[in-house]
Structure formats: C-alpha cells, structure tokens
Amino acid sequence: MREKKFCPYCGAPLSERIEEGRTRKWCKACNTTLYENPVPATCSVVIDDQNRILLVKRSVEPKKGVWCLPGGFMENGENPEQGALRELFEETGLRGKVDFLLGVVSTPGTIYDSILMTGFLVRAYTGKAKAGDDAEKAEWFSMDTFPEIAFTSHKNFISIYRAAHENTPAPG
Ligand SMILES: [Zn+2]
Known part of the structure; x- marks a missing residue:
C-alpha cells in the first residue's frame, strides 16, 4: 500500500x-x-436459471488473470445497489436487478488499507454475458466446478448464497 x-x-x-x-x-x-476510512466496494453473485454463477476474469491488477465476482468501487452519488449493478453492466453487459443483500464485510485491500465489501444476489437480469471493463472474460460456471476466486470476501458471499439461498426460488 x-x-x-x-x-x-x-x-x-x-x-x-x-x-x-x-x-x-x-x-x-x-x-x-x-x-x-475503509473504501466502499460492491459485488454481485449473479445466478442463472441453471444455478450457474457468473464470474469475470480480471484484466487488471490486483489479481490479474484470476476470476472473481463482477464488482468494484462505489462512485460518489450512487447507492450500493446502483454501484453493484453499474459494475455488473460495465464488466459483463448484463442489466441486473438486486434480489437481496448477501452481506457486508470488511477486508484488507492491496491498494487501500481496508475495503468495506457489500455483496448482493442478482437472479433477474437481461442481456448476454460479454466481457467489458477490467474483465478479460465473463463466463457462467457450475457451482461444483468454478475456478479459484481472487478475493476471500467474494468467496464468502458465494458460500453465503450456497448455504442459505441456493434452494430459495428466484423472483418471478
Ligand atoms: Zn494542509
């Protein structure tokens, strides 16, 4: 740092x-x-109708070349949901809708001392996933075979989703 x-x-x-x-x-x-103070960031656990998860391969440091959830730092003037959905659109081209909050954690950063990371579940979206800003690839993975995840906080949000919500119905 x-x-x-x-x-x-x-x-x-x-x-x-x-x-x-x-x-x-x-x-x-x-x-x-x-x-x-900690810097606020957001990310989204995006799930499709086959219970696959959307991951992006990072094209920038930190953790370049490693997969993570779509997300990034909040901008002034937006709320956490807006930040998460803006990042989702920028990195994957999907227009999503927040289902609910998965959690908020404080995590050490590489550029900043500490990051306040907010994770949302997104199960309603439109568009077709295609890599954009800061992402080299955007792909859907089965829950059983997804690759190494760059950030512990992201990994934790996936676990929270799996433990508590994997079998709850998506909004219709
Ligand atoms: Zn001064």
Missing part, C-alpha cells in the same frame, strides 16, 4: 499526531487531520 505524504488541501508535507488513541496523518500547515 502506498503512503500519503502531502496534504491534499495545501500541499505541505504531512506529519502525524495521536487523536483519540489513533495515530493519524495531520497537516500542521493548515491544521487538518486526514481521516482515513
């Missing part, structure tokens, strides 16, 4: 100080504390 060295507001070099028991980056020049 790269470290922030300069104040984003005034450009002065950052120092550190302890606030509420935590060491925080602080700009002495403009007396600003840089609060760093």
Whole structure:
C-alpha cells in the first residue's frame, strides 16, 4: 500500500499526531487531520436459471488473470445497489436487478488499507454475458466446478448464497 505524504488541501508535507488513541496523518500547515476510512466496494453473485454463477476474469491488477465476482468501487452519488449493478453492466453487459443483500464485510485491500465489501444476489437480469471493463472474460460456471476466486470476501458471499439461498426460488 502506498503512503500519503502531502496534504491534499495545501500541499505541505504531512506529519502525524495521536487523536483519540489513533495515530493519524495531520497537516500542521493548515491544521487538518486526514481521516482515513475503509473504501466502499460492491459485488454481485449473479445466478442463472441453471444455478450457474457468473464470474469475470480480471484484466487488471490486483489479481490479474484470476476470476472473481463482477464488482468494484462505489462512485460518489450512487447507492450500493446502483454501484453493484453499474459494475455488473460495465464488466459483463448484463442489466441486473438486486434480489437481496448477501452481506457486508470488511477486508484488507492491496491498494487501500481496508475495503468495506457489500455483496448482493442478482437472479433477474437481461442481456448476454460479454466481457467489458477490467474483465478479460465473463463466463457462467457450475457451482461444483468454478475456478479459484481472487478475493476471500467474494468467496464468502458465494458460500453465503450456497448455504442459505441456493434452494430459495428466484423472483418471478
Ligand atoms: Zn494542509
């Protein structure tokens, strides 16, 4: 992970100080504390009518060449569902509808210190899966034979779906 060295507001070099028991980056020049928080991201467990799961093969780092769920970082002004469905469309060309929330987990990141990952179940969608942004491939896999998954949080959402919802009917 790269470290922030300069104040984003005034450009002065950052120092550190302890606030509420935590060491925080602080700009002495403009007396600003840089609060760093987990970065929100979303992903979708997309299931077709044969109980196959949609995975994308990553074309960018981190974990380039490894499969994962469609997803990515939230943009300002969108809610988590919108973020998940936008990423789904960008990476696979599918227009989906969120069925329900599978879970929210905090996970260490490679670019950011910590990521807040939200996972949704999507069983209603239109279109045909085709690789887009950040994805080299987008393919459906059987639950018994899917490949290694790049991120533990994604793997956990698949397990949550399988354990609790695999046999619940999809919305009609
Ligand atoms: Zn400053």
